[in-house]
Amino acid sequence: MESKPIINPTEIKKESKHEKIFRILAIIAVVMIPLFWLLCFKVVKQYERAVIMRFGKVRNSSPLGPGIICIIPITDNVILFDLRTQSFNLGPQEILTKDSVTVTVDAVVYFHVSNPLNCLLNVEYHRRATELLAVSLLRNILGQYTLTELLAKRDSISIGVRKEIDKGTAEWGVGVERVEIKDVKLPFELQKAMAAEAEGTRIAKAKIIEAEGEIKAAENLLQASKVMVETPTTILLKYLQTLNFIAAQQKTSILFPFPMELPSHSGYFKK
Structure with a gap:
């Protein structure tokens, strides 16, 4: 009879090399699959x-959102774009106006991303590109106006600058909402000259108004004298009114003869 092979218990418990590798891979898979599924989902905010x-x-x-989107972590690259209104401040820009006056202008530009695909594919840094374009167009457009027009037509100039910037940024997927010129600073010498000119204009206007007032006063006095000549009673009334005015200004004693001689032809008094 052939003898049965004797099974050693230690050999049964012994794990082969392939079994070890498979067990390690199984453990890694069990641990990584939940993390993998978590990475497959991404939340895109409303804006x-x-x-x-x-x-x-x-x-x-693309573009996707808002809400939950599904991606493949290894092969997909997600780029998020903020659609809210953004702003940047253009630093002080020295501009030579049409009438050869150097001024310093501060402005603010408000913009938003209107087309995320164009913003990603057509320009590298849309914010920086918009800022550089705004500076160039602002200097070119403001140089076409005189100082007086720049100060008086600030709103219309801002609208024109906004339209020109928006034309340049349309292919980048950026929409320009507003351009506000905050301040226009003049050289100190020019400020002094303008202040002296304004003061001289005010003095000239004051003298003209004063002269016109004197002319009107003289005309009124002429008309009043004619009325007094026609009705002598008014002279007496004017005399009494003057005495009343003097007494109201300060405490004084006024002496005048009484009875006073009244005009005889007046209908308001009797002899």
Whole structure:
């Protein structure tokens, strides 16, 4: 009879090399699969849009959002764009006006991303590009106006600058909402000259108004004298009114003869 092979218990418990590798991979898979699923979902906020690039190409469904979107962590690259209104301040710009006056202008530009795809594919840094374009156009446009026009037509000039900037940023997917000119600073010498000119103009206007007042006063006095000549009673009334005015100004004692001689032809008094 053939003898049965004797099974050693220690050999049964012994794990082969392949079994060890498979066990390690199984443990890694069990641990990584939940994390993998967590990475497959991304939340896009209400004011954001997501552009997904898979293997370097833009997905047809882009832009996505708002809400939950599904991605492949290894192959997909997600770029988020903020659609809210943003702003940047243009630093003090020295501008030579049409009448050869150097002024310093401060302005603020408000813009937003209108097309995320164009903003990603057509320009590298849309904010920086918009800022540089705004500076160039602001200097070119303001140089076409005189100092008086720049100070008086600030609102209309701002609208014109906004339209020109918006034309340049349209292909970048950026919409310019407003351009506000905050301040126009003049050289100190020019400020002194303008102040002296304004003061001289005010003095000239004051003298003209004073002369016109004297002319009107003389005309009124002429008319009053004619009335007094026609009705002598008014002379007496004017005399009494003058005495009343003097007494009201300061405490004085006024002596005048009484009875006073009244005009006989007046209808308001009797002899």
